[in-house]
Amino acid sequence: MLANLRRSFLLSLVFLALLGLVYGFAGTGVSMLFFKHQAEGSLVKDGGRLIGSAEIEQAWTGPRWFQGRPDASLLTNKPGQVIVSGTQQWGPRSKELEAFVAAKAALLKREGIKPTNELVTNSGSLVDPDISPDGAYAQVDSVAKANHLSVHAVNALVASHVHGRELGFFGAPYVNVLELNMALYSLERSAGRG
Amino acid sequence: MSYFWVIVALVVVLALAWRFLGSYMEAVFAGRVRFFAWAERPVYRLIGVDPEVEQPWQRYAGALIVFSGMAILFTYLIQRLQGSLPLNPQHLGAVPPALAWNTAVSFATNTNWQNYAGETTMSYFTQMAALTVQQFVSAAVGIAVAIALVRGFARRNSPTIGNFWVDIIRCTFYVLLPIAFLAGFVFVGEGAVQTLAGTVTVHDFLNGTTQVIARGPVGFMEPIKQLGTNGGGFFNANGADPFEDPSALTNFLSIALILCIPVALTYTFGKMVGNRRQGAALLAAMAIIFGTWVGFSSYAEHQPNPAVAAANVVSQHQGNMVGKEVRFGSMQTTLYNVSSTQTSTGSVSGANDSFTPMGGFGLLTGMMLGEVTPGGVGSGLYTILLFAIIAVFIGGLMIGRTPEYLGKKIQAKEVKLASFGVLVMPITVLVLTAVAVSVPAGRAGPSNAGPHAFSEILYAFTSQANNNGSAFAGLSGDTAFYNILGGVAMLLGRFAIIVPCLALGGTLAAKGAVAESAGTFRTDTPLFIGLVIGVIIIVGGLTFFPAVSLGPIAEQLSKGLF
Numbered sequence: 001m002l003a004n005l006r007r008s009f010l011l012s013l014v015f016l017a018l019l020g021l022v023y024g025f026a027g028t029g030v031s032m033l034f035f036k037h038q039a040e041g042s043l044v045k046d047g048g049r050l051i052g053s054a055e056i057e058q059a060w061t062g063p064r065w066f067q068g069r070p071d072a073s074l075l076t077n078k079p080g081q082v083i084v085s086g087t088q089q090w091g092p093r094s095k096e097l098e099a100f101v102a103a104k105a106a107l108l109k110r111e112g113i114k115p116t117n118e119l120v121t122n123s124g125s126l127v128d129p130d131i132s133p134d135g136a137y138a139q140v141d142s143v144a145k146a147n148h149l150s151v152h153a154v155n156a157l158v159a160s161h162v163h164g165r166e167l168g169f170f171g172a173p174y175v176n177v178l179e180l181n182m183a184l185y186s187l188e189r190s191a192g193r194g
Numbered sequence: 195m196s197y198f199w200v201i202v203a204l205v206v207v208l209a210l211a212w213r214f215l216g217s218y219m220e221a222v223f224a225g226r227v228r229f230f231a232w233a234e235r236p237v238y239r240l241i242g243v244d245p246e247v248e249q250p251w252q253r254y255a256g257a258l259i260v261f262s263g264m265a266i267l268f269t270y271l272i273q274r275l276q277g278s279l280p281l282n283p284q285h286l287g288a289v290p291p292a293l294a295w296n297t298a299v300s301f302a303t304n305t306n307w308q309n310y311a312g313e314t315t316m317s318y319f320t321q322m323a324a325l326t327v328q329q330f331v332s333a334a335v336g337i338a339v340a341i342a343l344v345r346g347f348a349r350r351n352s353p354t355i356g357n358f359w360v361d362i363i364r365c366t367f368y369v370l371l372p373i374a375f376l377a378g379f380v381f382v383g384e385g386a387v388q389t390l391a392g393t394v395t396v397h398d399f400l401n402g403t404t405q406v407i408a409r410g411p412v413g414f415m416e417p418i419k420q421l422g423t424n425g426g427g428f429f430n431a432n433g434a435d436p437f438e439d440p441s442a443l444t445n446f447l448s449i450a451l452i453l454c455i456p457v458a459l460t461y462t463f464g465k466m467v468g469n470r471r472q473g474a475a476l477l478a479a480m481a482i483i484f485g486t487w488v489g490f491s492s493y494a495e496h497q498p499n500p501a502v503a504a505a506n507v508v509s510q511h512q513g514n515m516v517g518k519e520v521r522f523g524s525m526q527t528t529l530y531n532v533s534s535t536q537t538s539t540g541s542v543s544g545a546n547d548s549f550t551p552m553g554g555f556g557l558l559t560g561m562m563l564g565e566v567t568p569g570g571v572g573s574g575l576y577t578i579l580l581f582a583i584i585a586v587f588i589g590g591l592m593i594g595r596t597p598e599y600l601g602k603k604i605q606a607k608e609v610k611l612a613s614f615g616v617l618v619m620p621i622t623v624l625v626l627t628a629v630a631v632s633v634p635a636g637r638a639g640p641s642n643a644g645p646h647a648f649s650e651i652l653y654a655f656t657s658q659a660n661n662n663g664s665a666f667a668g669l670s671g672d673t674a675f676y677n678i679l680g681g682v683a684m685l686l687g688r689f690a691i692i693v694p695c696l697a698l699g700g701t702l703a704a705k706g707a708v709a710e711s712a713g714t715f716r717t718d719t720p721l722f723i724g725l726v727i728g729v730i731i732i733v734g735g736l737t738f739f740p741a742v743s744l745g746p747i748a749e750q751l752s753k754g755l756f
Contacts (some may be wrong), residue, residue, distance in 0.1 A: 001256070001734065002329040003706055004256060004257050004260040004261070005696050006242070007241040007242065007257070007261075007359065007368055008257075008260050008263070008264035008265075009263040009264055010240055011241050011261065011359070012261075012265060014240065014241075015331055016323050017329070019326065019331070019366070019371070020323030020324070020326055020327040021348075021373070021386065023322075023326070023375070023414065024322040024323075024376075024411050024414065027378050027388055027414030028389065028390055028411055028414075029390055030379070031389075031413060031414075032379075032390040033617065034382075035262050035379075035383050035388075038382055038383060038384070038385045038387070038388075038440075039387060039390070040387070040389050040390050040394075040409075041387045041407060041437065042385055042440075043394065043396070046399075049397070049399065049617075050395075050396045051396055051397065051398040051399065051400070052396045052403070053394075053396065055436035055437060058401055058403045058406050060403065061401070065400065069520070077406075080404075080406065082284070082313055082314055082393055082406045082408045083405060083406065083407060083408065084313055084314055084408075084430050085311075085429050085430050085431035085435045086432070086434055086545070087429045087430060088518070088545075088547065089545050089547035089641065089668040090501070090502075090517070090547070090548055090642070091515070091547060091548065091642040091646035091668065091756070092500050092514070092549065092550050092551055092553075092646075092749070093500050093501055093551070093644065093667075093749060093754070093755045094501050094646075094756065095755040097499075097516065097548075098501045098502070098505045101501070101507060103313045105505065105507035115507055115508075116508060116510050117508050117510050117515045118520050119507065119508075120507060120515065121199060121502060121515050121517075122500070122517065123517065123520070124434030124517045124518055124519055124527075124542070124543065124548075125429075125431040125434040125435045125436060127436065129436060130520040130521050131520055132512070132520055152379065160717020165196055166442045166443045167443065168196070169199040169200060169447070169505065170196075170441075170446050170525055170526070171443075171445060171446075171521050171522050172442070172520060172522055172523030174522065180596065181390075181400060181401075182400075185400055
């Protein structure tokens with residue numbers, strides 16, 4: 001018993017050092033060396049200003065911008081506090097979920113957008129940065145009108161930002177909303193309206 | 195169609211893992227792989243263990259219990275002291291005692307049930323030195339138990355079943371650490387965050403949003419979280435969080451990592467007992483059940499979400515997207531969550547709670563079958579061996595012969611140990627669920643109403659007693675009631691099965707072999723596979739059907755919303 005206690009204590013220390021610290025620091029080191037951008041959180045800059053992470057959803061209101069999933073109102077952090085992901089868990093027969101979906105769809109329809117599934121439902125993480133290509137195309141008319149751009153140009157913008165399935169079959173096709181809106185912003189700037 | 199290719203890719207990857215990782219692990223535990231001997235030797239010297247000396251099962255179990263107790267103590271103390279420890283850029287204070295207890299037990303038992311949001315509760319030091327360490331170590335302990343039990347079948351007249359210290363050290367050095375480190379590159383390369391620099395504040399002038407974004411050493415925690423069938427994520431949303439599981443490729447890699455060791459161990463088993471067909475038979479039983487559940491749950495999640503359908507505003511042709519991520523799609527999310535609930539992993543890439551009633555039924559019942567399809571690392575193999583012993587016993591009763599399995603007589607003692615090991619989990623789940631719904635502290639937990647509330651409680655105890663750790667996360671589990679009771683469920687679900695397994699290993703190792711005769715019941719045939727599947731389904735069905743009827747089945751059959 002005593003020998004086992006001593007062995008357990010020493011081995012726990014060894015594991016703490018090796019599997020906790022050495023492994024963690026080595027992982028961080030090689031990540032910084034090879035994948036600095038991703039390791040730091042895929043941060044997006046515009047002229048030196050840190051404007052977001054390509055992987056963390058922001059709240060966009062239409063029709064000036066393409067909108068993402070309706071997650072922002074469900075986050076529990078107050079302004080200035082750390083975002084805590086994945087805090088809303090509605091069951092499949094939740095009345096609250098029905099009301100949430102109906103309200104979001106009504107809002108989109110008022111803006112002239114035909115709602116798609118992911119545009120009215122919360123994601124798992126509540127920071128899902130993506131929408132489906134259908135969800136982006138559904139917003140083309142209203143975005144073009146609000147920004148005085150041609151539907152054709154905005155359509156082409158969406159088309160050039162569709163990410164296909166990885167390696168052709170993993171997952172689902174998606175459009176990153178922050179990327180798309182950044183591109184929309186530069187399109188406006190080049191059209192002289194930025 | 196693309197989902198079909200995802201399944202094909204998974205089968206190919208697992209077939210390779212089965213053959214090559216399986217035989218590699220056999221060599222590791224037989225001591226034939228030595229390229230890290232230079233690192234092993236000083237550790238043995240430090241802890242005073244002679245790697246050549248083996249232990250009888252009682253000493254093996256004793257060392258395991260004391261070591262696991264020490265693991266709980268370390269994990270508990272680091273959480274309590276994190277405010278004074280380094281690597282705490284968010285200046286997080288001590289974790290409260292009841293929560294620290296629950297979390298310590300949870301990670302040391304390979305459960306990874308989480309009653310906290312990692313990004314605002316655990317410092318980087320705690321995530322690395324307490325939680326990630328246990329993700330390696332608890333996995334190694336599980337695998338060691340399986341190997342020790344299989345040695346019992348493989349050996350003849352042997353007083354010992356291996357050396358616990360050597361088994362966990364070799365498992366960590368040769369199996370877990372190299373695979374996890376390599377996979378870490380893929381996670382970070384695809385976009386998982388891996389930094390010690392603390393949170394980052396961003397301001398987007400386009401939409402006026404200011405965000406404080408949590409970061410941390412995540413990308414290298416992910417692979418061991420999956421590979422060790424642990425499941426405890428860095429962030430609250432677990433594998434749904436883009437910083438943990440950034441792309442459909444890492445999502446697939448996660449599924450492959452979750453399944454590879456439990457699947458490969460059936461090959462290791464076959465090789466150790468000198469008959470690969472025996473391992474293939476167990477794998478077939480696992481694969482048939484797993485495949486059925488994947489098909490069922492995928493179909494269920496391809497159906498519309500009832501509450502969204504009631505709003506009647508959108509087409510749900512991609513299936514139920516509530517609580518799911520666009521980049522994965524509903525099908526691959528389902529494959530991930532089914533893999534994770536049938537392996538004692540419990541990581542999620544979408545909200546389990548928002549699955550359709552039948553999708554949720556698939557997840558819940560996957561755990562209720564005892565997590566043997568293919569089950570957790572080690573625990574899947576040692577638990578299905580208990581079912582196999584019961585199957586040969588029942589087979590023996592039917593034809594009136596003394597049952598044998600792998601050349602060992604299965605007598606009263608073995609059948610008692612196996613039955614005890616199989617019944618611990620259902621008894622724990624049902625008794626604790628009954629307690630929780632009977633007292634106000636338990637009924638205060640669920641956030642949803644109606645049958646879904648019952649499902650949330652039943653799910654919580656099923657998950658913890660199976661050392662799974664996934665959640666119908668609508669339950670507010672961070673109360674003294676759920677923290678303490680959950681801790682008890684996790685301890686029973688782990689050690690009350692491990693000890694009988696090691697005892698079984700010891701008893702079997704001491705026996706001689708019986709010669710195969712014309713009357714021997716073959717255990718590598720489709721008939722036996724069917725018998726094992728039958729035992730698993732009947733035991734799970736008989737014990738849990740009434741409880742499941744009150745939860746997901748009632749929810750599926752009802753028409754209204756709650």
